[in-house]
Amino acid sequence: MSEKIYEMVTNRMIQLLELGVVPWRRPWRVGAAVNWKNQKSYRGINTLLLDPGEYATFKQISESGGKVKKGEKGHIVVFWTWLEKENEKTGKTENIPLLRYYTVFEINKQCEGLNSKRNNQTYEHDPIEEAERIFRLYQDAPRVFFESGRAFYQPSNDIISVPPLRDYVNPEEYYCTLFHEHVHSTGHRKRLNRSGITELVAFGDESYSKEELIAEIGAAMLCGVAGIDNSTIDNSAAYVGGWLRKLKSDKRIIVQAAGQAQKAADYILGITFEEA
Template sequence: MSEKIYDMITNRMIALLEQGVVPWRRPWVVGGAVNWKTQKPYRGINTLLLDPGEYASFKQVNEAGGRVKKNEKGHIVVFWTWLEKKDEKTGKIGKIPFLRYYTVFEINKQCEGLSSKRSEQTFEHDPIEEAERICNSYQDGPPVRFASGRAFYRPSQDFVSVPPLCDYTKPEEYYSTLFHEHVHSTGHSKRLNRPGITEFGEFGDENYSKEELVAEIGAAMLCGIAGIDNSTMENSAAYVASWLRKLKDDKRLIVQAAGQAQKAADHILGVTFEDVA
């Protein structure tokens, strides 16, 4: 049965890849990095550059009557603007994207004289029984810690961290996030010894990008087994598409990553070769 689900998930993933791209997967809504003045969450790569908190520029801090503490170092926020450029051959004016940045400070830790504007909203959900069963089947899995604002797996200490269930509007996205990090953890040298984890280089390099494909496809497979894939599949496909763009849109990588994702899902489920032979 699992084999059929794995194939269905892989095929659906491929079919959805042409439908838009959401560059950074962040399904929780509580505890992230926001602009202090507007309370709007930061987007794109800024969600990875900034820890959870409320941030303001030096100017915004001063204008609000606060001050940045002495010797505090700011954090980089990046954004795109458009520059006009004239085509020398046609004389037409076109626009080209230009990456810019500015510096911000976390107002609760790095500033004085400002008060938090954040009013945290939380959500009450009942655990999804089948998804919980899958998590509990991961017998040699790492410990899971809960902290709002960011999800990650740390190979050096072998633990998973995810925002708690109450930080998500949909419980299905909590389990999809947890499955994603669990799949990463199967790559540890004492488990499946996957290069994307054991030979981790820099964020965005080829090994990292391929590992993200494995983790998200593996999470989608586990969501399929839990019966919650209809609620998470489009987000997963968009996330996978963003990493494929880094890998030159090579759709063959989906099939390769799906093979590794299947091994990871089987490991979490406690399925051995003898079980499926």
């Protein structure tokens, strides 16, 4: 039964890939890094550069009557802009992407004279029984910490951190996030020994990108087993689509990643190769 669900999820994922957006997934609402002035969440690589909090530029802080505390160092926020440049060979004007950055400060910790604008609304959800059962099935799972603002798996200490259930508008997205990090953890050398986890890789390189595909497809498969895939598959496909474009949109890669994801999902579910 699980194998059929895996196949259905993979096929649906491929169908939805054209809807792909940038490859960062943050379905929780509470604790994200936001611009203090407009409360918009930072996107892209900035979600990894900034800890949870409210950030503003030196100019925004000064104009609002606040000041940066003495000795505080700013945080870098990066963005892309386009530079028009004439191609010497063709004579045509081309748009060249240029990476720029600016500096921000966290207003609650690094500044004085400013008040938080954040509405830390939380959400009351009942646990989803089948998803909780899958969570319990993972026999040698790493320890899980529930802290607002960031989700990650740390191979060196074999620990997982995810925002708690109350931080999500949709409870299904909490379980998809939890399953994503659990799939990452199956790559530990004492479990499935997957290179994307066991080897030192750089953010965004091919090995890292493939590991992200495996984790999100595996999470989608587990959501399928839990019966909550209809609520998470669109976001999963968008996330996978972003990473797939980094890998030259080779559709064969998703099939290969799906194979690794199935092994990870089976491991979490306690299904041995003979049983699969």
